[in-house]
Amino acid sequence: MLSKRIIPCLDVKWGRVVKGVKFVNLRDAGDPAELAVYYEEQEADELVFLDITASYEGRKTLIDVVERTSDVLSIPFTVGGGVRGIDDIRDLLCAGADKVSINTAAVKNPQLVKEASDIFGSQCIVVAIDAKRVLKSERPSPKGFYVETSEGEVWWEVYIYGGRKPTGIDAIWWAKRVAELGAGEILLTSMDKDGTTDGYDIELTRAVAEAVNIPVIASGGAGNPHHIYEALTVGKADAALAASIFHFGVYKVRDVKKYLAERGVPVRL
Amino acid sequence: MVEVAIVNYGVGNLKSVKRAIERAGARPIITLSADDVAKAGAIILPGVGSFKSAMEGLQPLMSTLREAISRGKPVLGICLGLQLFFEWSEEGGGVGGLGLMKGVVDRLPSSVKVPHMGWNTISIESQNPLVEGVPDGSYVYFVHSYKANPEDPGNIVATTVYGVKFPSIVWRKPLIFGTQFHPEKSGGVGFTMIKNFVSMARR
Numbered sequence: 037m038l039s040k041r042i043i044p045c046l047d048v049k050w051g052r053v054v055k056g057v058k059f060v061n062l063r064d065a066g067d068p069a070e071l072a073v074y075y076e077e078q079e080a081d082e083l084v085f086l087d088i089t090a091s092y093e094g095r096k097t098l099i100d101v102v103e104r105t106s107d108v109l110s111i112p113f114t115v116g117g118g119v120r121g122i123d124d125i126r127d128l129l130c131a132g133a134d135k136v137s138i139n140t141a142a143v144k145n146p147q148l149v150k151e152a153s154d155i156f157g158s159q160c161i162v163v164a165i166d167a168k169r170v171l172k173s174e175r176p177s178p179k180g181f182y183v184e185t186s187e188g189e190v191w192w193e194v195y196i197y198g199g200r201k202p203t204g205i206d207a208i209w210w211a212k213r214v215a216e217l218g219a220g221e222i223l224l225t226s227m228d229k230d231g232t233t234d235g236y237d238i239e240l241t242r243a244v245a246e247a248v249n250i251p252v253i254a255s256g257g258a259g260n261p262h263h264i265y266e267a268l269t270v271g272k273a274d275a276a277l278a279a280s281i282f283h284f285g286v287y288k289v290r291d292v293k294k295y296l297a298e299r300g301v302p303v304r305l
Numbered sequence: 306m307v308e309v310a311i312v313n314y315g316v317g318n319l320k321s322v323k324r325a326i327e328r329a330g331a332r333p334i335i336t337l338s339a340d341d342v343a344k345a346g347a348i349i350l351p352g353v354g355s356f357k358s359a360m361e362g363l364q365p366l367m368s369t370l371r372e373a374i375s376r377g378k379p380v381l382g383i384c385l386g387l388q389l390f391f392e393w394s395e396e397g398g399g400v401g402g403l404g405l406m407k408g409v410v411d412r413l414p415s416s417v418k419v420p421h422m423g424w425n426t427i428s429i430e431s432q433n434p435l436v437e438g439v440p441d442g443s444y445v446y447f448v449h450s451y452k453a454n455p456e457d458p459g460n461i462v463a464t465t466v467y468g469v470k471f472p473s474i475v476w477r478k479p480l481i482f483g484t485q486f487h488p489e490k491s492g493g494v495g496f497t498m499i500k501n502f503v504s505m506a507r508r
Contacts, residue, residue, distance in 0.1 A: 038425045038467055039444065076492070081424055106320045112446060112490045132320035134448075134490065156316055157355065159420050159448040220420050220448075249415070251422045274418065304424040304444040 039304045040268045040296065041081035041275035042289055043253060044282045046071060048117075049088050051097035069104040075282070076111050078289040081304060083109070084137070084223070084277060087117035088198070095124070099131045106132025114162055116223070125152050129160060137162040137223055140196040143203055143210075146217060153218030158250075163219040166199050167192035167207035167240060168227040181208035183243050192240050199227050207240070208247050215248040222252045223277065229257030233280060236263055241271035253277050261287060261295035268301055306332045307506045310345035313337050314362025315354020315385075322351050322383065325489040325496060329503040337362060339369040347506030348373060352384025352487060356396040356410070356451075359389055363403075374405065379480040379505040381435075384449055387475060387483030391453050406477055407456040413449075417468035420450045427463040427473045427486075435474065435482045435501050436462060443494040445473070445486040452485065480505055 046053050052066045072083055085105070087098045095118070102115055115128050116137030125136045136156075142149050142163050153161045169190050172182055177191035192207035211222055224244050226237035234257060241254040251274035254267040258278035267273045281287050293303040309331045311322055319335050326333035326349075334341050342348060348370070354362070363370065374380060382390050391402045394410035402410070413419045424444040429436055452471035455461055463474035465485070475483040482502065488495035 038421065038423055038447075041423050103320070106318070107324055110321070110325070110490065110492050110496060112448075112487075126316060129316065129318050130320070132318055134318055134321070154355075157353070158450065159422065160317065221422060249418050250420070251418055274423065 037302045039081070039302045040273075041253075042264065042292055042303070043082045043084055043275055043277045044075045044080050044289065045084040045086060045255070045277050045279045047086050047088055047279070048098065048101060050094060051101050054088070068101045069108055072105050072109050072113065075289060076109055079293060079305065080111065080289045081275070082111055083113040085113060085115045085117075087115065089118070094118075099127060102128055102131040102133050114223075116162065116164055121148065122152060122155065125156060125161075129156060135160045135162050135221070137164045139164040139166065142214060143194060143196050143205065146213065149214050149217040149219050153220065158218045158220035161219055162221045162223050163214040164223040164225065165207055165210060165214075165244075166195045166225045166227050168195055168202070169237070169240070177206045178204060179206040179209040181206050181243070181247075183239050185239050190239070192243075195227060199230075208243055211244045211248050215250045219250060221250055222248060223255060224252055226256040230255070231280075232257050233259030235259065236267040236271060236273075236276070238266055238271040241267055241273050245272035245274070251275065261292045264292055265296055265299055265301065268296065306330070307346040307503070308332045308334055308344065309347045309349060309503065309506060310342045311335045311349045311351055312342065312363065312366065314359045315351075317351075317353025319351055319353060321487075321489040322349060325499045326503065328496065329500045331503045331506060337366070339366050342366055342369050342373065345378075347379040347381070347502065350380065350382040350386030350389055352386055352449075354385065356385060356388060356394045356402070357400045359385055360400055360402065363389070370403075374481065377479050379502060380482070381502050382481075382483035383489070384485060384487055387485050388451055388453055390475065390477070390481065390483050391455070394451060396451050405481060406453075406460050406475060408454045408460075410451050410453050412451055413471075414468040420448055421467045422448045425465050425467060425486075427465055429463045431462055433462045433474070433476055433482075434505060435476065435498055437501050438497050439494055445484075445488070445491040445495060447473075447486045449485060453483075
């Protein structure tokens with residue numbers, strides 16, 4: 037049976053992992069390649085590197101990180117952040133990334149999703165969607181994909197530029213659109229929940245997972261194993277991404293997988 | 306040191322396969338040259354690109370490849386590489402394959418999310434040198450939208466269920482092997498298969 041995936045996410049700036057990482061027994065906890073191996077040993081199913089450098093010189097550093105990581109890692113990893121076009125995608129794949137995630141560039145030019153998946157194959161094109169809740173009563177959705185919640189009817193708006201710029205685009209509509217254009221997977225981040233550690237946006241996750249026929253990775257808000265369990269069951273996500281709960285060493289990936297396995301969620305252990 | 310030719314017919318991550326071959330003690334050569342393929346002790350058809358682009362890329366190598374196969378040189382097809390072994394694929398509107406195994410390649414059923422992406426288990430149906438030391442039920446990493454349908458059950462080494470049961474490892478005697486999953490991305494279990502393959506190149 038296909039297992040649900042647990043995916044630690046590493047924020048990388050100038051070739052270094054930046055989010056508060058507190059590990060013991062690591063020679064260099066800021067080195068992405070070394071952390072990647074640590075997570076592989078913890079039975080992470082995949083990894084995501086999010087580059088937050090956003091400058092030309094920074095790209096070169098990122099390519100070096102990807103090359104060094106692929107030398108030592110034998111599980112798949114996705115690289116995202118600042119990917120603008122076909123050349124960026126090619127550079128990252130050739131450096132050893134298994135998948136490349138695009139976000140702002142896809143919104144600005146949706147044909148990029150089609151072009152990239154035609155050239156490289158859908159399997160390596162991930163579209164990242166940053167979404168934020170909007171109450172219908174305050175502002176209706178342009179596409180009318182509403183979900184009934186305890187706050188009333190809501191929809192989710194797509195944000196770009198690292199969550200700084202609202203687009204007016206309905207996230208559920210956008211998810212369906214990128215799936216049609218050939219995206220192989222959606223990395224769905226709730227901006228309302230990101231950084232809170234009080235759980236994923238289950239309603240958003242479920243709405244998108246039910247709307248598309250490609251895998252959906254839930255992201256934003258994981259604070260404990262139960263949150264991950266909810267995203268994978270009630271939320272119907274295919275994978276769960278988490279950052280701080282793993283980085284701070286509060287939970288190990290293996291502990292989360294054991295928790296899930298005990299509750300009947302198929303995981304690789 | 307034995308050389309393993311990794312045929313470079315598509316754009317994608319070939320680095321992981323290359324590193325796995327190195328770790329298994331062989332010298333990988335990423336190439337589209339017929340000479341390199343002829344000289345190598347084993348050949349890998351990797352899982353990058355589309356069926357059509359891969360068949361086009363293979364055209365200049367076709368006679369070399371067939372000769373190598375007729376002489377019993379080990380060949381490993383990974384993901385798309387496995388699919389190329391068959392007669393025809395519906396990917397890209399219908400494209401002819403290498404025809405080394407009888408059967409066609411078609412899309413995974415629409416009852417499940419496609420691509421089939423992630424870790425799934427393999428049921429080993431017949432013993433085979435590629436899976437020596439690999440426990441039945443091991444998790445391996447898949448990412449694919451199409452599956453092979455071998456006409457000869459003798460080609461099937463292992464199966465996996467995703468919407469339907471499909472062959473996750475195939476072989477043709479003596480040494481043509483295909484894995485629908487990516488052994489180079491499948492942790493220790495995958496590496497065992499890579500090592501098994503490389504050891505055949507040495508014999």
